[in-house]
Amino acid sequence: MFNVCVMQLTPIIILTSLILKDEHLRKKDTPEAGKVFLIAVIGIMIGLVYLMSGLCKFTALYSVVPTVLKEEPYAYLTWGCIGEILAAWAIIEWNLFVEYAIFRSSDYEAKKSRLFKIYGIAVACGFVIVYLLAVRFLGAGLNLISFLGVFMFVFFAIGIYFMIRSVVVVRLSRKTRQAPSFLRLDGFIIPIALTYLLSFLSIILQEWDARSLGIAIAVVLTWRSVTNRYKYVDPYTGFFNRNFLQSMNDYMEKSGYPNGIGVLFKAPGTGDRLVHVLDSFKPADSEIFSFGDGEFLLMAGPQKESVIKLLINGVKLTASEEGDIQEIETEYAIRNADETAEEFTARLIKLSEGE
Incomplete structure (x- = not known):
């Protein structure tokens, strides 16, 4: 229990300190700051989710929370689904960040944002419909455990898709005029890959300690890259x-x-x-x-x-x-x-x- 609390509190403290320490992030006064701030908040939410998952099982909360949030395997799968939804959201926001960093168009980024949200909702709804049809026509029982398990991996796959997509977008952009090395987006892509590698290991081990920590590392590295860019880029216009x-x-x-x-x-x-x-x-x-x-x-x-x-x-x-x-x-x-x-x-x- 102590280890779980430490592992989840560490990224929460890191991200909260980063937001409070940096004026741009705190005020969200530049496009990049607003986007990184949102990803940081999602990272904090992921940490809180997995912290609560531990507290629900080992504290007085055990007697008041629903069964799916405290008893295994329901608790693991339910908290896992919530965590995967938040993680997929973080990766989608990262895609929007990459799109904006390349094309510098708020209108373009807003259109992509609406499109990505539609994709996510459509995939989630499609999964529920397919699952219910399978129950209806294949005669399978409505098994909450299998439902939560598959649903969790659906959102994990969504996150991987958008991670790969961001890499493709960056590579395609480099076929035209390249930005100097200190302005490239490698620093944004590498933390994403690190986050999902840690997350995959977490799923195998049925532990969720690594997810929020990976997001925290990614946010810190990303914001460092952004602040380095401010030496050569106007933070308010992106030019x-x-x-x-x-x-x-x-x-x-x-x-x-x-x-x-x-x-x-x-x-x-x-x-x-x-x-x-x-x-x-x-x-x-x-x-x-x-x-x-x-x-x-x-x-x-x-x-x-x-x-x-x-x-x-x-x-x-x-x-x-x-x-x-x-x-x-x-x-x-x-x-x-x-x-x-x-x-x-x-x-x-x-x-x-x-x-």
């Missing part, structure tokens, strides 16, 4: 920042980042309201950089000056209609034929500084 632009010229040149033109948009005091507009108007081969306080730089491949002006007018018109942004200062620069990528980037930075 690369000025520091990235100044220090990654060689990388940008080798990786084929667009550097034919640069368009500067300044709308002080508007926060990130201009982000959605720029996202909808940016050319296919382009990159947006955030300089803070409503200032953004859009870099794209070679474009005619008429196309650049058309882009600027479109952004201004849409921003005034949808974002209620009336004043946007704009400047643009076109890379000269004899100008290196580093020289052009330096010119854009000076342009943003008003030089």
Whole structure:
């Protein structure tokens, strides 16, 4: 009993301390912080579930809780089902985190979120229907033990599916332009695999100590990766920042980042309201950089000056209609034929500084 309490309290304390210690996580003031916060809360819930499973069997709670929560094998399977549902939820949220980290689109992530929830509910309902049909037509008895056991492994399989899916999404994204090593998502995928390896061993041993601890390890490693990214990424918009632009010229040149033109948009005091507009108007081969306080730089491949002006007018018109942004200062620069990528980037930075 003591070992169970220690094993479950440890990840609960780790995750709670992480949330209380980090201001971004506590306030959920960035998209990444909100997503990691939710996963951390799910990890705490998993720890509480397995802690309660032990307390129900060994404390005064034994006399008041239902049979399925205190007597074996019902208790193990019931608590296991609850834990697997929470774990699958955590992995689904992790998928959404990966999707957002790659595509940087809240609308896209929201659509995926709805779709994933539908998948989960459909699979669970489908399992119940199939089980009841088997009972009805195959003459099998309605065995609660077998029902809970299969239901538990259904959600375990759902978690594995979404874990594999996140790996596939990351691999497909790398076929296009790759982010620098400190921005890659390996640090997010590895903890997920570790969590499920520990969980599989837990199921074999009929112990649940490892699940919440694995989630805690994954959350800590993930948040460390996120905070490292904040050196080069604006946490509020998800765009690369000025520091990235100044220090990654060689990388940008080798990786084929667009550097034919640069368009500067300044709308002080508007926060990130201009982000959605720029996202909808940016050319296919382009990159947006955030300089803070409503200032953004859009870099794209070679474009005619008429196309650049058309882009600027479109952004201004849409921003005034949808974002209620009336004043946007704009400047643009076109890379000269004899100008290196580093020289052009330096010119854009000076342009943003008003030089």
